[in-house]
Amino acid sequence: MPKKRGRGRGQKTISSFFQERNHETPAPAADLTCAQETPAPAANPTHAQETPAPAANPTHAQETPAPATNPTHAQETPAANPTHAQETPAANLMMTSDHDEETPSGAADITMTPEQETPSDAAVLTPGQETSAADPTAIPANSVSAEEQAPPQKRRKKKKKKEEKEEEKQEPKKQQPVKKFSKGWLDRFKWLAYDGTLMYCKWCREQRRDSNLATGTDNFRLSSLERHLPTDAHTASMAVRAKGQGKIVRGMQSAALKRAKAVEAALRTVYWTVTEEVANRKYESLLQLQRLQGVQAVKDLNAGRNATHTSPTAFNDFLRCLNNVLERKVTREVRTSPFVAVGIDESTDRSSEKHMVVVIRYVRVPTAELVTTFLKCAKVEDGKAATIYQKTLDILQEYNIPLRKVLGLGMDGAAVMSSDLNGVTGLLHRDNPFTVAVHCVCHRLHLAAAQGTNGIPQMKSASLLVDSIYNYIMRSPNRLAEFKTLADVLGEDYIKLKHVFEIRWLSMGEAIDGVLRNHRALAVYTEEKAADGDPTAIGLHQQLTSYLPMALLHLLGDVLDVTNHLSRLFQYRDITFSSLSKELTECFNSLEAMRQVDGPKLERFRVGVEQSGNFRDTPIEMRVGRGGRQPLEALQDIRAAFLERLLENLHARFPQVELLEAMKIFDPASYPAAGDNLALVYWGRDEFNTLMDHYAQRKVTRDGNVCEKYIDQYACEGQFGAFKQAVAARFKGEERVDENGVAQFHYYRPNELFKKMFGGANADYQQIFSEVFKLMCCCLVVMVSNAEAERVFSCQNRIKTKTRTLLSIDQLDRLIRLSYARIPMADFDFAAAREDYLLAPRRL
Structure with a gap:
């Protein structure tokens, strides 16, 4: 007081x-x-x-x-x-x-x-x-x-x-309140609201309860809030709200599920359209067909009333989300790969635009798998080496791939690509001298076989005979129909005649095989047409019934069987250079043997003519050639000259590259016999030192830049001995059952050895043999052939047809990526694409 x-x-x-x-x-x-x-x-x-x-x-x-x-x-x-x-x-x-x-x-x-x-x-x-x-x-x-x-x-x-x-x-x-309002109460009491003057219970206010906090109060005391909690009005509001909240949550979940199913249905429709290489203008009609078929998820696309999601813009949005899923996956795996290799090729599409394609080979580290896939399709202004190389650098930078990581380059034999001075290869070696540039094996085989006939007129005539028969029969619908009818009457199986393409590696062998298998029907048909006075038929029938031209066709068939087999082998996606040496050696040996011994096709023809004078029930005449030479004598001389020229061409295009030969240390088939431990200790030392000279030594570029080594030689030498012992003991191969049900021992190929030894449950070996693992990655990523780039261009030509020449390069790139990958629809990650699509505000 x-x-x-x-x-x-x-x-x-x-x-x-x-x-x-x-x-x-x-x-x-x-x-x-x-x-x-x-x-x-x-x-x-x-x-x-x-x-x-x-x-x-x-x-x-x-x-x-x-x-x-x-x-x-x-x-x-x-x-x-x-x-x-x-x-x-x-x-x-x-x-x-x-x-x-x-x-x-x-x-x-x-x-x-x-x-x-x-x-x-x-x-x-x-x-x-x-x-x-x-x-x-x-x-x-x-x-x-x-x-x-x-x-x-x-x-x-x-x-x-x-x-x-x-x-x-x-x-x-x-106007000053007795106490100030604490904003921390809003976090503690979820039902509390504050309008700047009064605090009130928003739940009680929503339900119009008779409560002091429903109308609001400026008595800012914590005790007032705590006294409000057990009141009947607030308890009733909580009960009603909890009941309604459950309905709202279930309703929202149901709406979200409905929306997700609708988006995934649209994504699957777009994915099917792209992978089947159907024009996107068919997308709307395909959705309409699904609605008529009662597909509820597609019907739910119209939930927004005014948003039907059938426009080209909607199609492109869905396509972009699908494309992002694949791009993110490749980018993520490439980033973790120790090293990569790229394959480059350029071509012109139907709209006369010059495009460049880049494919990439990398290591999927968790499973130790070798992956070769499409990376990018880009537009180039011209076909010059500097333009192609700069575009390649831009693409690598776009995917965050450092140039030092690129240890392999696949290309064709054009000078703009393969020149080590001013070509793409030379420009790349200025930045990274460790990169191994390889001229595509399949290109080399095709060029060697095609150029082997140069300077031998008879072999040229035999090749022209195949083209002449194709043009005479296949370019006339009437003649083709007559020929098929005749083959059916004769009881012969009609085999489609093939055209010879300069740019297709296997086309010559397939065209010759078609002529030989249809020989009887061709001879009879040209004979009938010759009787009617057709001059083309007269010339064709004369060559089809002459010994020398037919013998040369069989000789070409035998040679092309050998080279095409090697070409098919190296067109496999994950083939490695460790297989190159053995397969090339077998090819050379087979061609050398044909100098003295007939091949299977030529032998069958020669024996049939000598015994009966017929081939496939068609008489064969021994017509004397120009200069009076006998057909058998001429055949021997032509065969020797042709095989000589062919082998020289192959040896010139496949020199003994010491570095590539040294990669056989990762091929279990080349290891010493089981149990010979002494031989295993000394085996592979020379090849190992060759690889160390390339990958374990610093290099200086032409511009004077120093590039550090990739492998620690001393650490790798210490691990290589234990690596050989592990391969010989546990990872050399396994028993496999062949087509006839016979169990045989199968040696692992290098990529199989890589997966078995460093992937899955054996992933710890990546750390135990760390330097050997890096060395094996360096060798396996080197691209033997550039077949992947050719496949991409084939895909491009199927997509960009005459009616779709207005496709932009970005749109074409997305379409190629999805079509080329061809992931089964059940395995594609549509959930990731859906989440990507729903990130933007949509009327759905």
Whole structure:
């Protein structure tokens, strides 16, 4: 309780003052009804403000309404606490009569503590200023201030300004809450909301519950929130909300599932369209067919009413998401591969645009698999080496593949690619001298066989005979129909005749095989046409029934069987150079033997003619050639010259590359016999040192740049011995059953050995033989052939038909990537594509 200031000697107490008033002032003057009808003059003219009366007790001024100061007038007049005279309306301590004349009243003599003092014009009166109780209207002579002596108009203006200042000072105090709202309560109480002024329960407000927090309160107390929790209104709101929340969640889950199924249905439709190389203009009709068939997921694509998702834009969006799935997978696997190799080729499409294709070979580290796949199809302005090389660098940078990681380059034999001076190979070696550039084996075989006939007119004539027969029969629908009918009458199986293409590696062998297998029907048909006087038929029939031309065709058939077998072998996707040496040796040996011994086709022809003079029931004549040479003698001379030229060409195109030969240390078939441990210790040392000279030594480029080595030679030497022992003991091969059901031992090929030894359950060997693993990766990524690039161009030609020549290069790249991969629909990650599609806001 604050201590009160002592009274002056002549001052009266408040109680005695009001007691005198109660006895001497008439009661009607303080009637409440009079206060409502006629405004009572204020005790202090400067504080006659119309504001609610504060409490009489200063200690409870902010909590409870103030009772009347005089108990006898508690029910008749408002509180008249002189301490707050500036806030009380018409609470004059000295009431006047009903006259209109204003009579200033003397201020009450009240002593206030410092805590109770408020700004006021009612000063504490001294004993000489006391007002007589007998005459309450009397005014002391010295109590009139300068303000009261001023004219009434000025007093009113000053009074008004003073009131406005007091309101400005006091109003903010009234608006300040007792406590501030804590934002942390919003996290603690999920049902709580705050609008900046009041806090309220949004659950109770939503359901219009009868609760204090439903309407809102500014009593910012934690206890108020805690008391609200167990109330019946809030408990009922929680129960209703929980029930409705479950329905909302289930509804949202159902809608999301429905939406996901609709998107996946559209993605599968687009995927099928692309992989089957169907034009995207068929996409809308395909969706319409599915709707008619009752596919609900496709019907749900129209959930947005105005969004049918059948436009070319929607198709391209779906295609982009499918393409992103494949690109991310390849990028992720390439990033983890220790080394890579790239295959480059360029061609012109149907719209006469020059395109460049890049394929890549890398190691899928977790499973130790060798992967060769399509990387990019790009447009180039010209076919110059600098343009092709710069575009290759741009593509590698796009996929974050550093050039130092590229250890293999596959290409064709064109000078712009293979030249080690200014070609793509030479430009690459300036940046990375460790890269092994290889001219495609299949290209070399095709060129060697084609150029082997140069300078031998008889062999050229035999090749032209095949083309002439094709043009005569296949380019005339009438002749083709007649020929098929004749073959059926003769009981011969019709074999389609093939055209010889300069750019197709196997076309010559297939064309010759078609002529030989249709020989009887061809001879009979050309004979009938020759009888009608057809000059072309006369010439063809003469060659089909002559010994030398037919013998040369059989010789070509035998040679091409050997070379085409090797070409098919090296067209396998993951063939490695460790297989090259053995297969080439077998090819050379077979061709060398044909110098002295007839091949199977030529032998069958020669024996048949010698025994019966016929081949396939067709008479063969021994016509003497120009110069009077006998057919058998001419055959021997031509065969010797042809095989000699062919073998020279092959040896020239397949030199004994020491580095590539050294890679056989990873071929289990070349290991010493089982049990010969001494031979195994010394085996492969020379080949190993050759590989170390290339990969374990620093190199300097032509521009003077130093390239660091890839392999630690000393660590690799220490691991190589244990690696050989492991291969010989456990990873040399396995028993396999052949087509006839006979079990035979099969040696692992290098890529099979790589997968068996370093993948799956044996992945720990990647750390045990870390340097050998890196060396094996260096050797296996080298590309033997560029067949993958040729396959990509074949895919491009199937997609970009005459009716689709307006396809952009970016769109063509996406279509090729999906069509080339041909991942089974059951294995494709449509969920990833769906999530990619739904990342953007869609009307679905």
